[in-house]
Amino acid sequence: PQFRPFKFFVLRAISVFLLAAFILNVGIQFSVSRKRRLDFYVDLSGSMETDFKARWRDDQVKSLESHGLKFKFFARNLLDKDNLDTTETLSTDLSVPIADADKDGIVIITDGIHNAPSDPYMSAQQRSIPVYFILPRIKLPPNIHIKSISTPRIVKQGELARVIANVELTGMDSAVAQAVLKTGDSTLVETTLSLHNGENRFEFWLPANRSGVQKYSLEIQPLMNESAVTDNKQEFGLVVAKAALKGVIIATHPTPEIRLLRATISQMMNTDVDVFVLLDRKNWTLAAGNIVRKVQPSIKDADFLILIDPTKPVKGLTKGYEPNRMIVFYGRNSVKDGLIQNFSGNFNVVPTKRFFDVVMDSFPDDLPPLSVIYKPGDMQPIEELLKVSLKRGAKSGSRPLLARLQDGSFAVLSSEFWVLGLAHRDLYDSVMAYVIRSASLGRGIFIAGVDKPVSYLGQELNFYADAFNDVGEPLEDLSVQLIIDTTDTFTMVPTEAGRFEYTKLQLDAGQHVAKITFRTDTSIVAERNINLTVKSIPLEYLQAGVDSVLPRAVAEMSGGCIFPSVDSLLKAWDELKFKTVKELRFNRSPIIMLLALAILALEWWLRKSNGLL
Incomplete structure (x- = not known):
């Protein structure tokens, strides 16, 4: 009959088509990288519940679906499910979605304040699933914030210091504010500032009139919006150095050594030194009245004081004034207790008949060793020089003294040591440099x-x-x-x-x-x-729009990243390199294979029943 070949041809064509579909389906599974789904985990334990209600409506869900995403929402501590448009997509059961490895990652939407439970983190780490965080920024109220104030590291006295203030305006496009710069209760600068949204930079110039660390405060007040007054005051310090150290030499006799001493100190330490002689050159009587009135103003501004060969107390010389640091050279004449008592509040005086023994054998622990007060070189050891000094002092009847300032510096020398030092300039310069430096260091x-x-x-x-x-x-x-x-x-x-x-x-x-x-x-x-x-x-990180520390660490460790909003996640979707797999899936292939086998079996039965086999 004519119909038999056509019937077998149709059956054979159908079976061949099914076999081709089976092979094509398997090939697609092997050759095409399939993007899997992202699970969204919403942490509603804190303020995110309100934010979720306001932001996560149908439009957010549809925008996700429009990007071809397969996703599910999972939330915890959901207190008011009925008022959410996405109620049917939310679930509090985290065990199933977290354990399910069939995903490209998990997106955790959190406020960054309340830490999400450890299940998402642990599951993501165990299965190498990247974690993507979304930290929605909270809309900030109007605020003026002084972020930083920078000053020069140090400025010389009498110069102008440049002060730079970085001021941030948030919650408003622009604002007009008043800046007030004060020191204590005194206003130094008062000006009007025009601020724009974001960071603003302003410069101020301050006169450095007083030495030391000067304290200032900068306050910025808005002229229009009174609510923008948070973090708008900041204190800062300005380090002002003296133009030069100032010293005072007070001597009882106009000796040539005074001029040498003054020249040495001025040249070596770049220091201004005033010299006062307390004895009149003609009649050698103490000029107590006029000299004292001239000396007192200089002493008040002095950084160090040198007394040379005082023979008697000078009443009223330092009355009411206690200098912070002194350097005293005693002469050959014995020093009366009255003069020592005038300065006893500033340093300790230790008289002794055996200066060498005190220095070398029982030197106080809180005093520096002698090796630091002279330059080592081709000179006699310092102990030998001290022995010579003591011998000369014994002949002249001087009483060597050792004194200690409050900071522990070696500040008082015997006159014979000083006179001996004139013959050994290296030793003398070293001692002077150390003593003056010690005085300066303490202050x-x-x-x-x-x-x-x-x-x-x-x-x-x-x-x-x-x-x-x-x-x-x-x-x-x-x-x-x-x-x-x-x-x-x-x-x-x-x-x-x-x-x-x-x-x-x-x-x-x-x-x-x-x-x-x-x-x-x-x-x-x-x-x-x-x-x-x-x-x-x-909390401040979130309010400032800065990524939180914990989510950043988790995201970087898992291979994910942080987004400030869902929109930014969608915009960057094509740039994200999600983990994909090439795998064989048997969801349709078995059905195609069974149909193809059934048709081949039918063809075999028909051929056998017609005697064609």
């Missing part, structure tokens, strides 16, 4: 600080310390230590002249006290304390 300028007094857990802190003498010269031969909470000690590293730093230090959450100490070989010359706050909940 030096020591600054310590940290880049972030208020920080967040996981942030690195960078500490710095500056050391200058009164004229702004850096002090380098110091050791500076950083002590945290009296338990952990770190040595700060010198980075430039007079600057010491210790960086990348992380602290636990809570309140801490950092003490920075400036040390010589023998004593601590200054200490500065810094109060630190380390916060564990980064």
Whole structure:
């Protein structure tokens, strides 16, 4: 019959088509990278519940679906499900979606304040699933915030200091504010500022009239919106160095050594020195009246005081004034207790008949060793010079004295040691340089600080310390230590002249006290304390639009990233390199294969029943 070949042809064509579909389906499974789904986890334990209701409506869901995403929403602590448009897509059962590895990643939507449970993190780490965080920014109220104030590291007295203030305006496009710069209750600068949204930079110039660390405050008040007054006042300091150190020499006799001493000090230390002679040249009587009135104003401004060969107390010379540092050279004449008592409040005097024995055998522990007060070289050992000095002093009847300032510096020498030093200029210059430097060091300028007094857990802190003498010269031969909470000690590293730093230090959450100490070989010359706050909940990070520390760490560790909003996630969708797989899936292939086998079986049965096999 004619129909038999056509019937078998149709059956054979159908079976061949099914076999081709089966092969094509398998090939597609092997050759095409299939994008899988993203699961969205919404942390509604905190303020995100309100934010979720306001933002996550049908339009958000549709925008996700329009990008071809397969997703499910999972939430915890959902208090008011009925008022959500996406109720049917939310679930509190996290065990199934978290354990399911058939996803390209998990998106955690959180406020960054309340930590999400550990299940998403652990599951993502175990299955190498990237975690993507969305931290919706909270809309900030109008606010003026002084972010930072920068000043020169040090400025000379009499100069103008440039002060730069970085002011941030948020919540408004623009604002007009009044800036007031004060020192104490006195207003130095008052001006009007025009602010725009974001960071603004302004400059002020301050006259550096007084030496030392001067305290100032900058306050910015809005002229229109009274609610924008948060963090708008900040205090800062200005380090002002003296133009030059000033010294005073008071002598009872107009000897040639006075001129030599003044010239040596002025040249060696770049110091202004005033000289006063208390005895009249003609009749050698004490000119108490006029001289005292001339001396007192100079002493008040002096950084150090030198008394040469005083024979009797000078009443009223230093009445009502206690200089911070003194250098005293005693003469061959015995010193009466009255003069010593005038200055006993500023240094300790230790008289002894055996100056050499005291210095060499029982030198006080808190005094520096003799080796630091002279330059080593081709000269007689210092103990030999002292022996010669003592012999001369014994003949002349002088009483050697050893005195100690409050900072522990060697500040009083016997006159014979001084006279002997004139014949050995290296020793003399060394002693003078050390003594004057000690006086300056005790009154030096020591600054310590940290880049972030208020920080967040996981942030690195960078500490710095500056050391200058009164004229702004850096002090380098110091050791500076950083002590945290009296338990952990770190040595700060010198980075430039007079600057010491210790960086990348992380602290636990809570309140801490950092003490920075400036040390010589023998004593601590200054200490500065810094109060630190380390916060564990980064609320300010969120309000400032900055990524939270914990989500950032989790995202980077898992291979994910952080987005400030869902829109930014969708915009970057094509750029994200999601993990994809090439796998064989048997969802349709078995059906196609069974149909093809059934048709082949039918064809075999028909051929057999018609006797064609």
